[in-house]
Amino acid sequence: MTEAAQTLDGWYSLHDFRTVDWTTWKMLPAEERQEIIQEFLGLVEKWNKTQAEKQGSHALYTIVGQKADFMMMILRPTMEELNEIETEFNKSRLAEYTIPAHSYVSVVELSNYLPAGEDPYQNPQILARLYPELPKAKHVCFYPMDKRRQGEDNWYMLPMEDRRNMMRSHGMIGRQYAGKVKQIITGSVGFDDYEWGVTLFADDVLQFKKLVYEMRFDEVSARYGEFGSFFVGNLLVEDRVQSFLHV
Numbered sequence: 001m002t003e004a005a006q007t008l009d010g011w012y013s014l015h016d017f018r019t020v021d022w023t024t025w026k027m028l029p030a031e032e033r034q035e036i037i038q039e040f041l042g043l044v045e046k047w048n049k050t051q052a053e054k055q056g057s058h059a060l061y062t063i064v065g066q067k068a069d070f071m072m073m074i075l076r077p078t079m080e081e082l083n084e085i086e087t088e089f090n091k092s093r094l095a096e097y098t099i100p101a102h103s104y105v106s107v108v109e110l111s112n113y114l115p116a117g118e119d120p121y122q123n124p125q126i127l128a129r130l131y132p133e134l135p136k137a138k139h140v141c142f143y144p145m146d147k148r149r150q151g152e153d154n155w156y157m158l159p160m161e162d163r164r165n166m167m168r169s170h171g172m173i174g175r176q177y178a179g180k181v182k183q184i185i186t187g188s189v190g191f192d193d194y195e196w197g198v199t200l201f202a203d204d205v206l207q208f209k210k211l212v213y214e215m216r217f218d219e220v221s222a223r224y225g226e227f228g229s230f231f232v233g234n235l236l237v238e239d240r241v242q243s244f245l246h247v
Protein backbone atom coordinates (compact mmCIF):
# COMPACT_ATOMS: atom_id res chain seq x y z
CA MET A 1 0.00 0.00 0.00
CA THR A 2 1.21 3.52 -0.75
CA GLU A 3 1.26 6.12 1.99
CA ALA A 4 -2.02 8.01 2.28
CA ALA A 5 -1.86 11.79 2.34
CA GLN A 6 -2.84 13.22 5.71
CA THR A 7 -5.38 15.97 5.66
CA LEU A 8 -6.12 18.91 7.89
CA ASP A 9 -9.83 19.56 7.95
CA GLY A 10 -11.60 22.79 8.73
CA TRP A 11 -15.15 24.00 8.35
CA TYR A 12 -17.80 21.90 6.63
CA SER A 13 -19.03 23.34 3.38
CA LEU A 14 -22.29 23.38 1.47
CA HIS A 15 -22.59 24.81 -2.03
CA ASP A 16 -26.33 25.16 -2.64
CA PHE A 17 -27.41 26.11 -6.16
CA ARG A 18 -30.97 27.27 -6.91
CA THR A 19 -32.94 28.26 -9.96
CA VAL A 20 -35.64 30.92 -9.53
CA ASP A 21 -39.13 29.98 -10.69
CA TRP A 22 -39.69 33.40 -12.26
CA THR A 23 -43.11 32.44 -13.64
CA THR A 24 -44.71 31.86 -10.23
CA TRP A 25 -42.61 34.61 -8.61
CA LYS A 26 -44.09 37.11 -11.07
CA MET A 27 -47.63 36.08 -10.14
CA LEU A 28 -47.20 37.35 -6.57
CA PRO A 29 -48.34 40.83 -5.58
CA ALA A 30 -45.40 43.22 -5.15
CA GLU A 31 -45.93 43.56 -1.35
CA GLU A 32 -45.72 39.82 -0.89
CA ARG A 33 -42.53 39.66 -2.92
CA GLN A 34 -41.15 42.37 -0.65
CA GLU A 35 -42.04 40.39 2.48
CA ILE A 36 -40.35 37.31 1.06
CA ILE A 37 -37.22 39.24 0.15
CA GLN A 38 -37.14 40.72 3.67
CA GLU A 39 -37.51 37.25 5.19
CA PHE A 40 -34.58 36.03 3.09
CA LEU A 41 -32.46 39.05 4.03
CA GLY A 42 -33.27 38.21 7.65
CA LEU A 43 -31.68 34.80 7.13
CA VAL A 44 -28.63 36.43 5.57
CA GLU A 45 -28.47 38.78 8.57
CA LYS A 46 -28.22 35.74 10.87
CA TRP A 47 -25.43 34.36 8.72
CA ASN A 48 -23.66 37.74 8.91
CA LYS A 49 -23.82 37.56 12.68
CA THR A 50 -22.33 34.05 12.71
CA GLN A 51 -19.61 35.27 10.37
CA ALA A 52 -18.83 38.28 12.58
CA GLU A 53 -18.48 35.85 15.51
CA LYS A 54 -16.10 33.75 13.37
CA GLN A 55 -18.33 30.71 13.72
CA GLY A 56 -18.65 30.26 9.98
CA SER A 57 -18.79 32.13 6.71
CA HIS A 58 -21.01 32.42 3.66
CA ALA A 59 -21.11 33.84 0.16
CA LEU A 60 -23.92 34.64 -2.28
CA TYR A 61 -23.33 34.67 -6.02
CA THR A 62 -25.63 34.82 -9.02
CA ILE A 63 -24.73 32.13 -11.54
CA VAL A 64 -24.32 32.78 -15.26
CA GLY A 65 -25.86 30.24 -17.64
CA GLN A 66 -28.70 27.76 -17.25
CA LYS A 67 -27.20 25.51 -14.57
CA ALA A 68 -28.57 27.72 -11.76
CA ASP A 69 -29.59 31.31 -10.98
CA PHE A 70 -27.80 31.74 -7.67
CA MET A 71 -25.52 29.94 -5.23
CA MET A 72 -25.28 30.07 -1.46
CA MET A 73 -21.93 28.83 -0.19
CA ILE A 74 -22.01 28.13 3.53
CA LEU A 75 -19.16 27.18 5.88
CA ARG A 76 -19.89 25.91 9.40
CA PRO A 77 -18.10 23.96 12.17
CA THR A 78 -20.48 20.98 11.91
CA MET A 79 -22.45 19.06 9.32
CA GLU A 80 -25.54 19.52 11.54
CA GLU A 81 -25.34 23.30 11.16
CA LEU A 82 -25.14 23.00 7.38
CA ASN A 83 -28.21 20.80 7.51
CA GLU A 84 -30.08 23.29 9.71
CA ILE A 85 -29.29 26.18 7.38
CA GLU A 86 -30.38 24.21 4.36
CA THR A 87 -33.64 23.21 6.07
CA GLU A 88 -34.27 26.74 7.29
CA PHE A 89 -33.87 28.03 3.76
CA ASN A 90 -36.13 25.27 2.43
CA LYS A 91 -38.83 26.30 4.90
CA SER A 92 -38.53 29.98 3.95
CA ARG A 93 -41.03 31.46 1.54
CA LEU A 94 -38.37 32.26 -1.04
CA ALA A 95 -37.68 28.53 -1.35
CA GLU A 96 -41.23 28.06 -2.65
CA TYR A 97 -40.12 30.07 -5.68
CA THR A 98 -36.79 28.32 -6.20
CA ILE A 99 -35.94 24.94 -7.63
CA PRO A 100 -32.89 23.07 -6.30
CA ALA A 101 -30.39 22.96 -9.15
CA HIS A 102 -27.31 21.38 -7.61
CA SER A 103 -25.50 20.97 -4.30
CA TYR A 104 -22.09 19.97 -3.06
CA VAL A 105 -21.08 18.81 0.43
CA SER A 106 -17.44 18.88 1.51
CA VAL A 107 -14.99 20.10 4.16
CA VAL A 108 -12.23 22.69 3.85
CA GLU A 109 -9.05 20.66 3.38
CA LEU A 110 -5.29 21.10 3.38
CA SER A 111 -3.05 18.14 2.63
CA ASN A 112 0.44 17.38 3.86
CA TYR A 113 2.14 17.51 0.47
CA LEU A 114 3.92 20.64 1.58
CA PRO A 115 6.12 20.71 4.71
CA ALA A 116 4.12 21.82 7.73
CA GLY A 117 6.50 21.76 10.70
CA GLU A 118 5.09 21.98 14.24
CA ASP A 119 1.44 21.38 15.23
CA PRO A 120 -0.43 22.81 12.24
CA TYR A 121 -3.56 23.50 14.32
CA GLN A 122 -1.48 26.06 16.29
CA ASN A 123 -0.29 27.87 13.17
CA PRO A 124 -2.36 31.05 12.59
CA GLN A 125 -1.78 30.97 8.81
CA ILE A 126 -3.09 27.43 8.59
CA LEU A 127 -6.03 28.19 10.85
CA ALA A 128 -6.94 31.13 8.62
CA ARG A 129 -7.05 28.75 5.66
CA LEU A 130 -9.05 26.04 7.44
CA TYR A 131 -11.59 28.51 8.84
CA PRO A 132 -11.64 31.20 6.16
CA GLU A 133 -13.86 34.20 5.84
CA LEU A 134 -15.02 33.93 2.24
CA PRO A 135 -13.75 36.91 0.23
CA LYS A 136 -16.15 39.41 -1.29
CA ALA A 137 -14.54 38.90 -4.69
CA LYS A 138 -16.55 39.97 -7.72
CA HIS A 139 -16.58 36.47 -9.21
CA VAL A 140 -16.70 32.85 -8.18
CA CYS A 141 -15.88 29.66 -10.06
CA PHE A 142 -16.84 26.27 -8.63
CA TYR A 143 -16.22 22.76 -9.94
CA PRO A 144 -15.70 19.33 -8.48
CA MET A 145 -12.77 17.09 -9.42
CA ASP A 146 -11.21 13.66 -8.97
CA LYS A 147 -7.71 12.33 -9.28
CA ARG A 148 -7.74 9.59 -11.93
CA ARG A 149 -7.54 5.90 -11.06
CA GLN A 150 -7.26 4.27 -14.46
CA GLY A 151 -4.77 1.73 -15.78
CA GLU A 152 -1.28 3.21 -15.68
CA ASP A 153 -2.61 6.56 -14.51
CA ASN A 154 -3.56 5.83 -10.93
CA TRP A 155 -2.84 8.71 -8.55
CA TYR A 156 -3.56 6.53 -5.54
CA MET A 157 -0.88 3.98 -6.46
CA LEU A 158 1.89 6.58 -6.81
CA PRO A 159 4.59 6.81 -4.12
CA MET A 160 4.23 9.77 -1.76
CA GLU A 161 7.44 11.27 -3.15
CA ASP A 162 6.05 11.45 -6.72
CA ARG A 163 2.75 12.92 -5.56
CA ARG A 164 4.58 15.48 -3.45
CA ASN A 165 6.74 16.56 -6.40
CA MET A 166 3.73 16.97 -8.62
CA MET A 167 1.86 18.94 -5.98
CA ARG A 168 4.88 21.20 -5.59
CA SER A 169 4.73 22.03 -9.29
CA HIS A 170 0.97 22.58 -8.95
CA GLY A 171 1.54 24.97 -6.06
CA MET A 172 4.18 26.92 -8.04
CA ILE A 173 1.69 27.60 -10.84
CA GLY A 174 -0.92 28.56 -8.29
CA ARG A 175 1.42 30.98 -6.58
CA GLN A 176 1.78 33.01 -9.77
CA TYR A 177 -1.89 33.90 -9.29
CA ALA A 178 -1.40 35.21 -5.76
CA GLY A 179 -3.49 38.34 -5.33
CA LYS A 180 -5.52 37.51 -8.44
CA VAL A 181 -7.22 34.22 -7.58
CA LYS A 182 -7.97 32.82 -4.14
CA GLN A 183 -8.63 29.07 -4.00
CA ILE A 184 -10.51 27.12 -1.37
CA ILE A 185 -10.07 23.37 -1.74
CA THR A 186 -12.70 21.28 0.01
CA GLY A 187 -12.40 17.51 0.37
CA SER A 188 -15.47 15.43 -0.38
CA VAL A 189 -14.33 11.79 -0.34
CA GLY A 190 -17.19 10.01 1.45
CA PHE A 191 -19.37 13.14 1.29
CA ASP A 192 -20.20 13.77 -2.33
CA ASP A 193 -19.76 12.43 -5.86
CA TYR A 194 -16.27 13.77 -6.53
CA GLU A 195 -13.14 13.82 -4.37
CA TRP A 196 -12.73 17.60 -4.11
CA GLY A 197 -14.59 20.80 -4.66
CA VAL A 198 -12.56 23.65 -6.11
CA THR A 199 -13.89 27.14 -5.32
CA LEU A 200 -12.02 30.05 -6.85
CA PHE A 201 -12.58 33.75 -6.14
CA ALA A 202 -11.34 36.62 -8.34
CA ASP A 203 -12.14 40.23 -9.19
CA ASP A 204 -11.12 39.63 -12.81
CA VAL A 205 -13.20 36.71 -14.11
CA LEU A 206 -10.73 36.00 -16.93
CA GLN A 207 -8.13 34.90 -14.37
CA PHE A 208 -10.19 31.72 -13.78
CA LYS A 209 -9.75 30.70 -17.40
CA LYS A 210 -6.05 31.57 -17.40
CA LEU A 211 -5.32 29.68 -14.18
CA VAL A 212 -7.37 26.57 -15.00
CA TYR A 213 -5.93 26.46 -18.52
CA GLU A 214 -2.36 26.80 -17.33
CA MET A 215 -2.92 24.00 -14.81
CA ARG A 216 -4.21 21.71 -17.56
CA PHE A 217 -0.63 21.54 -18.87
CA ASP A 218 0.77 20.63 -15.47
CA GLU A 219 1.12 16.88 -14.92
CA VAL A 220 -1.12 16.57 -11.88
CA SER A 221 -4.02 18.05 -13.85
CA ALA A 222 -2.98 16.91 -17.35
CA ARG A 223 -2.55 13.25 -16.40
CA TYR A 224 -4.58 12.84 -13.23
CA GLY A 225 -7.29 15.51 -13.16
CA GLU A 226 -10.91 14.64 -13.93
CA PHE A 227 -13.46 17.41 -13.72
CA GLY A 228 -17.19 17.80 -13.19
CA SER A 229 -19.43 20.70 -14.19
CA PHE A 230 -18.17 24.26 -13.88
CA PHE A 231 -20.28 27.04 -12.36
CA VAL A 232 -19.27 30.67 -12.73
CA GLY A 233 -20.96 33.67 -11.18
CA ASN A 234 -21.02 37.23 -9.94
CA LEU A 235 -21.08 38.51 -6.37
CA LEU A 236 -24.59 39.05 -5.04
CA VAL A 237 -24.15 41.69 -2.35
CA GLU A 238 -27.18 42.16 -0.12
CA ASP A 239 -27.94 45.52 -1.75
CA ARG A 240 -28.29 43.73 -5.06
CA VAL A 241 -30.75 41.05 -3.81
CA GLN A 242 -33.65 43.49 -4.33
CA SER A 243 -32.76 44.27 -7.92
CA PHE A 244 -31.91 40.63 -8.69
CA LEU A 245 -35.39 39.56 -7.53
CA HIS A 246 -37.17 42.58 -8.95
CA VAL A 247 -39.68 41.69 -11.67
Ligand code: VOV
Pocket (backbone or CB within 6 Å): 005, 109, 110, 111, 112, 113, 114, 145, 147, 167, 170, 171, 173, 174, 175, 177, 181, 182, 183, 185, 196, 198, 200, 211, 212, 215, 216, 221, 225
Ligand atom coordinates in the same frame (compact mmCIF):
# COMPACT_ATOMS: atom_id res chain seq x y z
C1 VOV B 1 -4.96 29.84 -6.86
C2 VOV B 1 -3.92 29.11 -6.88
C3 VOV B 1 -3.64 27.77 -6.27
C4 VOV B 1 -2.62 27.54 -5.37
C5 VOV B 1 -1.62 28.54 -4.82
C6 VOV B 1 -2.69 26.14 -5.04
C7 VOV B 1 -1.78 25.49 -4.19
C8 VOV B 1 -2.01 24.20 -3.71
C9 VOV B 1 -1.14 23.55 -2.74
C10 VOV B 1 0.12 24.15 -2.18
C11 VOV B 1 -1.70 22.32 -2.47
C12 VOV B 1 -1.15 21.24 -1.52
C13 VOV B 1 -1.26 21.56 -0.09
C14 VOV B 1 -2.65 21.99 0.30
O1 VOV B 1 -2.81 23.21 0.48
O2 VOV B 1 -3.54 21.14 0.37
C15 VOV B 1 -2.91 22.23 -3.24
C16 VOV B 1 -3.79 21.18 -3.19
C17 VOV B 1 -4.81 21.00 -4.10
N1 VOV B 1 -5.15 21.84 -5.16
FE1 VOV B 1 -4.36 23.64 -5.50
N2 VOV B 1 -3.73 25.55 -5.73
C18 VOV B 1 -4.34 26.52 -6.50
C19 VOV B 1 -5.40 26.36 -7.39
C20 VOV B 1 -5.97 25.12 -7.65
C21 VOV B 1 -6.87 24.83 -8.73
C22 VOV B 1 -7.30 25.81 -9.80
C23 VOV B 1 -7.22 23.51 -8.65
C24 VOV B 1 -8.05 22.73 -9.63
C25 VOV B 1 -7.13 21.93 -10.55
C26 VOV B 1 -7.31 22.20 -12.01
O3 VOV B 1 -6.47 21.71 -12.81
O4 VOV B 1 -8.28 22.85 -12.43
C27 VOV B 1 -6.59 22.98 -7.49
C28 VOV B 1 -6.78 21.70 -7.03
C29 VOV B 1 -6.16 21.24 -5.86
C30 VOV B 1 -6.51 20.00 -5.24
C31 VOV B 1 -7.59 19.05 -5.71
C32 VOV B 1 -5.68 19.85 -4.13
C33 VOV B 1 -5.65 18.66 -3.16
C34 VOV B 1 -4.85 17.59 -3.85
C35 VOV B 1 -4.56 16.36 -3.05
O5 VOV B 1 -4.26 15.34 -3.70
O6 VOV B 1 -4.64 16.40 -1.82
N3 VOV B 1 -5.81 23.96 -6.91
N4 VOV B 1 -3.04 23.37 -4.02
